Amino acid sequence: MRGLAAALLALFAIGHPASAQDLSSPADPAWSVPQIGALPYDAAGMLIRRGRDLVTATYAHIGPAVPDEAKRYAGNNLACSNCHLNAGTKKFGIPLWGLEGLFPQYSFEAGKEISIQDRINSCMTRSMNGKPLPVDSEEMQAFVAYINFLSTGAKRGEKLSGLGAGKMPELKRAADPVRGKTVYEKSCAPCHQADGRGVLRNRNLPNFGYLNPPLWGPDSFNDGAGMATLITIANFVHFNMPNGTSYTLPRVSQQDAWDVGAYVISQPRPKRADLNKDFPDRLNKPVDIPYGPYADGFSQKQHMYGPFGPIRAAIAKLKAQQKKN
Numbered sequence: 039m040r041g042l043a044a045a046l047l048a049l050f051a052i053g054h055p056a057s058a059q060d061l062s063s064p065a066d067p068a069w070s071v072p073q074i075g076a077l078p079y080d081a082a083g084m085l086i087r088r089g090r091d092l093v094t095a096t097y098a099h100i101g102p103a104v105p106d107e108a109k110r111y112a113g114n115n116l117a118c119s120n121c122h123l124n125a126g127t128k129k130f131g132i133p134l135w136g137l138e139g140l141f142p143q144y145s146f147e148a149g150k151e152i153s154i155q156d157r158i159n160s161c162m163t164r165s166m167n168g169k170p171l172p173v174d175s176e177e178m179q180a181f182v183a184y185i186n187f188l189s190t191g192a193k194r195g196e197k198l199s200g201l202g203a204g205k206m207p208e209l210k211r212a213a214d215p216v217r218g219k220t221v222y223e224k225s226c227a228p229c230h231q232a233d234g235r236g237v238l239r240n241r242n243l244p245n246f247g248y249l250n251p252p253l254w255g256p257d258s259f260n261d262g263a264g265m266a267t268l269i270t271i272a273n274f275v276h277f278n279m280p281n282g283t284s285y286t287l288p289r290v291s292q293q294d295a296w297d298v299g300a301y302v303i304s305q306p307r308p309k310r311a312d313l314n315k316d317f318p319d320r321l322n323k324p325v326d327i328p329y330g331p332y333a334d335g336f337s338q339k340q341h342m343y344g345p346f347g348p349i350r351a352a353i354a355k356l357k358a359q360q361k362k363n
């Protein structure tokens with residue numbers, strides 16, 4: 039009986055060729071998201087719960103409208119979980135799982151090795167348009183405790199599947215913000231509003247956060263944020279929007295996601311100072327960073343909207359030349 043089951047299993051494995059796309063592969067059977075409710079109510083369990091609350095209700099604890107002025111670290115009323123969906127536990131919803139063993143890591147953006155605290159502060163100062171949290175603050179310790187809890191059982195250095203926002207094929211043409219506007223009006227404005235400002239839970243109390251978060255305007259992420267780059271926002275939208283969409287059943291087509299992403303990143307948002315200091319090694323600057331300087335001679339516009347293939351080819355040539363010299 040055991041032998042038969044094993045034979046059937048082997049047959050199944052053969053009949054099911056591994057997909058080239060990481061996206062359609064089955065969930066990693068060796069790892070699943072741990073349950074916070076299973077933790078004891080001791081000091082460690084309480085710190086982890088506090089970290090979860092900081093992720094899902096950031097605006098209520100460290101937002102710009104909290105009563106205690108000393109705690110106003112974030113510059114907008116977003117929650118980390120507006121982008122790190124389901125409290126950082128959604129596959130291709132930029133999950134916060136399995137990160138403990140991936141840090142410290144080299145960051146081309148910073149031009150040096152960064153810790154998990156540095157990475158959190160990168161989102162604090164860009165996505166949250168705010169100030170860095172002191173490394174020894176109770177809030178930072180809670181964020182790290184929660185993120186490390188989400189790595190329970192993952193092996194050091196192992197990249198769990200589902201990290202990031204997904205990876206669909208790119209368009210051969212430049213993404214088109216004009217066409218994207220029509221997509222926006224039909225598929226996004228019902229929740230995010232025609233003016234991109236989103237919907238607060240309570241119009242008079244911004245520290246209650248958003249029902250539907252803003253995508254641009256003064257209370258949004260700034261122009262140095264990951265969500266302000268086309269490849270990230272297009273994939274995030276394709277695999278996650280309208281909110282509640284699973285990557286297994288996308289509802290916004292790939293073409294629409296590229297164009298609507300182009301429209302959203304073209305809108306006004308807070309500006310971050312000194313962006314020209316990011317990516318000191320310009321040959322390792324991602325192709326879709328929408329601000330210069332660049333090493334490759336392509337326009338800011340092409341870096342913003344694509345097509346990215348020709349830029350990658352030029353960078354590969356420059357890197358080969360650099361090796362020769």
Ligand code: HEC
Nearest residue numbers: 116117118121132157158161165201202203259264265270
């Ligand atoms: C506006 C959207 C947005 C918000 C809000 C946001 N982040 Fe992020 N975050 C991103 C993006 C985009 C990335 C890069 C994902 C990638 O590398 O594909 C990222 C990456 C990260 C990473 C590294 C993940 C990895 O896979 O390496 C951490 C840790 C993180 N964010 C923590 C936070 C915390 C904590 C908050 C709240 C204080 C926050 N973020 C708020 C968009 C956001």
Ligand code: HEC
Nearest residue numbers: 119120121225226229249250251252253275279280281290
């Ligand atoms: C049914 C309502 C709904 C629709 C329709 C919808 N969204 Fe969202 N969107 C949300 C909600 C709610 C969140 C925050 C998710 C959370 O906090 O759990 C979100 C988050 C986002 C984010 C990350 C957070 C931020 O502030 O930037 C982006 C980007 C985004 N949506 C873009 C879009 C785009 C583009 C469309 C249209 C193709 C779209 N959404 C359609 C409800 C919606």
